[in-house]
Amino acid sequence: MQKSIRVKLAGLAVAVLPFAAAGIVPGAAQADDSIMExxxxxxxxxxxxxxxxxxxxxxxxxxxxxxxxxxxxxxxxxxxxxxxxxxxxxxxxxxxxxxxxxxxxxxxxxxxxxxxxxxxxxxxxxxxxxxxxxxxxxxxxxxxxxxxxxxxxIDMDRYIDRATKKAKGDIRRGAGFYQTICSICHGVDGRTINFKEAPKVEYIGTVARDNPWETLHKIRNGQPGIPMVAMSALSVQDQVDILAYTQTLPVE
Ligand code: HEC
Ligand code: HEC
Known part of the structure; x- marks a missing residue:
């Protein structure tokens, strides 16, 4: 699984370089002293x-x-x-x-x-x-x-209905964030990255519906060991809007 993603995202290595230079890389202990962490x-x-x-x-x-x-x-x-x-x-x-x-x-x-x-x-x-x-x-x-x-x-029950798993967010606002940020890697329809090994498929739309709590955690903090953005600089409601939109993306 990991391998196919690395190949697909080979171009990303370039984007990660400036961070690497500053010591801010996944797994790195600490940023350079001259960089405000x-x-x-x-x-x-x-x-x-x-x-x-x-x-x-x-x-x-x-x-x-x-x-x-x-x-x-x-x-x-x-x-x-x-x-x-x-x-x-x-x-x-x-x-x-x-x-x-x-x-x-x-x-x-x-x-x-x-x-x-x-x-x-x-x-x-x-x-x-x-x-x-x-x-x-x-x-x-x-x-x-x-x-x-x-x-x-955060108290996720405030933002995700436990019974229906639906995010209490504004889908239109979420689409704006998704299409300008997440789609660069995941694709406009969320199907560029398959989290499973083909022929099985699991896309962002699948994970967001099945496990909105996991998805919100990753939207806020990023994905460990992978150069993915963390949206913690946005408000929690913005993050939940993104989650709400990803719940509308295709699952196959
Ligand atoms: C720079 C590229 C990049 C961007 C931008 C990005 N992602 Fe990701 N995302 C990835 C990669 C790579 C993975 C890891 C796939 C894997 O491990 O199989 C991933 C994994 C995920 C997962 C975890 C799926 C799982 O089951 O482990 C979620 C959820 C997710 N991304 C949501 C988002 C959302 C929402 C955004 C926008 C806020 C976003 N990502 C932006 C590259 C990106
Ligand atoms: C295999 C299960 C397990 C894992 C994995 C685990 N914990 Fe725990 N954790 C427990 C148990 C059991 C307790 C309750 C201990 C008690 O009440 O004496 C606990 C309690 C805690 C508490 C105290 C909660 C409270 O209100 O008293 C914190 C904080 C905590 N864990 C953090 C972590 C962190 C951080 C990690 C990951 C590095 C982690 N735990 C991984 C089993 C686990």
Whole structure:
């Protein structure tokens, strides 16, 4: 899957170069001292680490299932080490979209840490329950992750109807953002990038309908390990408008 995308997006390497020169590359520990690293940027990097620290940090994948992953859970192996696997795309854990289905764990969400001291989150990431070593998630990366947990969470239930999965956004406004930003890579109809290996297809329209929480998280923070934009500089409502439009794009 990854391979075909890299080929398709070969031209993008050029676009990434200026960032690389400034030390701002996916997986890089820190920007050059002469570059002001904004909180917006750090929080969105933290959001990518939350999504998939292995891809975001180009780290080795653990082989065993996470010791705190419940025995009754349906996932196994490296996937169970992603923060989102236990705490959800909506950060609500068992109180959110993962209250049922193949990703159910019964584990709580992270709302209690919104607005908290980031050091608390760093300590939790290193505690016995979590067991993330600095070799997996470095201190610098843990700090970004902690900034995301304390400053980057939003209440997705305000923007996505849990029952219908519909985004509460303005489709026309969203189309304007989508067509001028996202379509450069995903195509005007969202079918330029196939997330699955052909002949299977999964487009942005599919993901946005099936998992609007994941899509909103990625719209806000970007896609780990891939040069994709993060829209966190826009208002949450703008981001939700984009989500609403992507829910209208073709699924095949
Ligand atoms: C395999 C499951 C699992 C994974 C993966 C996981 N956690 Fe947790 N997490 C837990 C459990 C279980 C608790 C509750 C511990 C308790 O109540 O004592 C918890 C609690 C927390 C809390 C405290 C929530 C509160 O309100 O007290 C934070 C913050 C947290 N996790 C952050 C993270 C971050 C960041 C990651 C990714 C690096 C992560 N977790 C990955 C299982 C997991
Ligand atoms: C610079 C190119 C680029 C731009 C601009 C871009 N994307 Fe992406 N996007 C990608 C690539 C590459 C992937 C990764 C595909 C993969 O991993 O299979 C991706 C993945 C995604 C995914 C994840 C799908 C999944 O299941 O993992 C979503 C959702 C997404 N993009 C939405 C958007 C939205 C919405 C916008 C506009 C705000 C946008 N993207 C802009 C390149 C881009």
């Amino acid at each position: 904004t909180e917006l940027f750090t929080v969105s990097r933290g959001g990518q680490i939350y999504d998939n620290w292995m891809s975001a940090l180009e780290a080795d994948k653990p082989k065993k299932t996470h010791p705190s992953y419940p025995a009754a859970g349906k996932q196994k192996g490296a996937a169970t080490w992603r923060c989102k696997e236990c705490h959800g795309w909506d950060y609500k854990g068992a109180d959110g979209a993962y209250a049922k289905g193949s990703h159910f764990t019964g584990i709580k969400g992270l709302k209690g840490l919104a607005g908290a001291d980031p050091d608390k989150v760093v300590a939790i990431v290193r505690d016995k329950t979590h067991g993330y070593t600095p070799a997996m998630i470095s201190d610098t990366a843990a700090r970004k992750l902690a900034l995301f947990v304390t400053k980057g969470q």
